[in-house]
Amino acid sequence: MGKQIIVSDCLHREQARFKLEFDYDSNLIKLLKNTADASWSYTLNAWYINNNLNLLQKLRKELAPLNVGLALTKETQLLLDEKFKSLSEEAEQKINYFIEWMRSKRYSESTIGTYTDALKTFMKFFGDKKIQELNNRDIIVFNNEYILKNRLSPSFQNQVVNGIKLFFRTIENKQIEIESIHRPKRQKLLPNVLSKEEVKLILSAPRNIKHRAMLSLIYSCGLRCGELLNLRPENIDSKRGLVLIKQAKGKKDRIVPLSLKVLELLREYYKTYKPKIWLFEGQNNGTSYSEKSLQSALKQCLNKANINKPVTLHWLRHSYATHLLESGTDLRYIQELLGHSSSKTTEIYTHVSAKSIQTIRSPFDDL
Numbered sequence: 522m523g524k525q526i527i528v529s530d531c532l533h534r535e536q537a538r539f540k541l542e543f544d545y546d547s548n549l550i551k552l553l554k555n556t557a558d559a560s561w562s563y564t565l566n567a568w569y570i571n572n573n574l575n576l577l578q579k580l581r582k583e584l585a586p587l588n589v590g591l592a593l594t595k596e597t598q599l600l601l602d603e604k605f606k607s608l609s610e611e612a613e614q615k616i617n618y619f620i621e622w623m624r625s626k627r628y629s630e631s632t633i634g635t636y637t638d639a640l641k642t643f644m645k646f647f648g649d650k651k652i653q654e655l656n657n658r659d660i661i662v663f664n665n666e667y668i669l670k671n672r673l674s675p676s677f678q679n680q681v682v683n684g685i686k687l688f689f690r691t692i693e694n695k696q697i698e699i700e701s702i703h704r705p706k707r708q709k710l711l712p713n714v715l716s717k718e719e720v721k722l723i724l725s726a727p728r729n730i731k732h733r734a735m736l737s738l739i740y741s742c743g744l745r746c747g748e749l750l751n752l753r754p755e756n757i758d759s760k761r762g763l764v765l766i767k768q769a770k771g772k773k774d775r776i777v778p779l780s781l782k783v784l785e786l787l788r789e790y791y792k793t794y795k796p797k798i799w800l801f802e803g804q805n806n807g808t809s810y811s812e813k814s815l816q817s818a819l820k821q822c823l824n825k826a827n828i829n830k831p832v833t834l835h836w837l838r839h840s841y842a843t844h845l846l847e848s849g850t851d852l853r854y855i856q857e858l859l860g861h862s863s864s865k866t867t868e869i870y871t872h873v874s875a876k877s878i879q880t881i882r883s884p885f886d887d888l
Contacts, residue, residue, distance in 0.1 A: 524549070526584070529594040530572070532676055533562055537572035537635060539597070540565055549589065556583045560813055563820075563831045595671065612644050615652055615692060622691050627772065636684035642667075643681055652692070660685065712839035714873050719828055720840055726822035734783075734790040735801055735815060736822065738764075739834060742777045743841035743859055745770065746834045750809050752800040754791070759784055766860070775860045842867070846874045 526549075527542040541559065543549065550568070553559035557570040557580050570576060581591050608616070616637060623633045644652070646667050647659060660682075668678050715723070720740055727733040739749050748766050756765045762784070763776045796802045801810040816834060823832055838859070845855050856867040 524587075524589045525592045526589065527592050527594065528577070528597055530597045530677075531565060531569065532635075532680075533565060533569055537631075537638070538569040539572055539577060541568040541570065543568075549587075552583060552587070553580075556580055561816070563816075563833045564835075566831060608641060608644060609649055609651075612641075612652060615688075616640060616644075619688050619691055623687075635680055636687060639677070639680040640684040640688055643685060711873050712843070712869060713830075713832075713836045714843045715830075715832065715836055715840045717844060719826075719830075720837070720844075722826035722828065723819075723822045723832070723837075726825040727818065729818070730786070730790050730793060731801065731810075732815075732818040732822070734786050735810070736819065736834075736837065737783050737786055740837040740841050741780045741783045743838050743845075744777075745838060746812050746815065750799070750801065750812060750815070753798065754796060754800050756800065757784075757787060759788075769860050773860055773862075775857065777858050839870075839873075842870045843873055846870050 524543065524546070529540045529542070531538050531540045533540075541553065550559070553568060553570070557576055559568045559570050561568055570580070577591065584591065619640070620633060620637060623636070628636075643660075643663055646663055647655065650659075663681075664678060667673070668681070724733065724737050724740065727736065735749060738744060738752075739746070742764050744766070748769050751767070752764070756767065757779065758765060759779075762779045762781070764779050766775050766777065769775065794802070798807045799809045802808060803810050803814070812834075819832065819834055823830075842855055842859055845858070846852065852864065852867055852871070855870070856864050859867060861867045
């Protein structure tokens with residue numbers, strides 16, 4: 522029997538993906554990169570490709586001569602099977618209207634795709650039952666007989682809830698009570714945080730001034746990767762010592778303070794590279810630097826700094842917030858700096874801050 526690649530459905534960077542798990546093989550990795558534009562994720566600890574059935578079929582054909590097969594997990598096979606089932610004409614019309622409505626409200630294409638796929642799965646489960654007849658009891662049945670029975674993830678269940686709520690707010694003659702729909706309990710995962718010493722080692726590692734400037738800006742301003750790559754030279758206000766972040770997550774603008782040390786680093790970088798459109802451009806002038814290349818640069822820094830943790834670019838943002846909290850910055854200001862809509866999102870950093878925890882004396886010391 523030849524090699525197998527385990528394919529599973531996952532959500533990565535707010536987009537549906539196929540996660541690929543297999544024993545290390547450099548030739549296989551090269552084929553995946555060339556054929557399916559596969560990328561490595563430290564968060565998933567695996568390779569992944571876009572969630573596209575045609576891409577999966579193309580990959581299967583390319584792998585066959587190498588005696589390598591694709592083995593879909595039960596969850597992934599179920600979701601793909603659902604895509605082949607047909608919707609009623611009424612459901613198709615309503616969903617098309619729903620898609621148009623989301624586009625008119627300027628929802629991102631990834632969000633539209635996620636909500637639409639989840640909603641279709643829900644409707645196909647009930648076959649020819651009319652949309653107007655669906656009620657809250659049907660949602661509970663779907664959760665128990667489809668999601669829980671097939672051991673699908675809480676995140677998928679939450680996607681279905683989000684899609685259903687938004688969909689039934691846009692149509693009339695419904696029996697579903699929107700506010701009565703419950704969500705699965707959220708997993709309480711703590712953010713990954715580096716020490717200041719580890720951050721210093723990482724930011725000191727790159728010889729390339731562009732990489733050093735990019736990683737330093739992410740940490741010093743608490744930026745998301747996409748926010749960094751969307752920056753333009755005019756977004757750096759050197760006179761006021763500010764960075765203007767335009768249309769970030771939730772289509773919100775915000776400003777964050779710019780470190781003087783980072784400003785000097787940016788000036789040095791600007792003299793060398795002279796970017797035209799984007800603050801950080803790729804090999805071709807006028808094109809934005811790619812996230813994949815920046816992740817690769819971070820990996821090189823980790824190797825050079827002898828840090829073996831599965832650090833991602835987002836760890837630098839988490840570390841920024843935690844270090845601010847430990848230095849005494851008010852949580853309300855941190856919320857504004859990070860661009861969080863809710864203070865509850867920011868409060869998670871209180872659980873990983875070492876400042877108050879380290880003051881607690883262990884009873885073991887008194888033995």
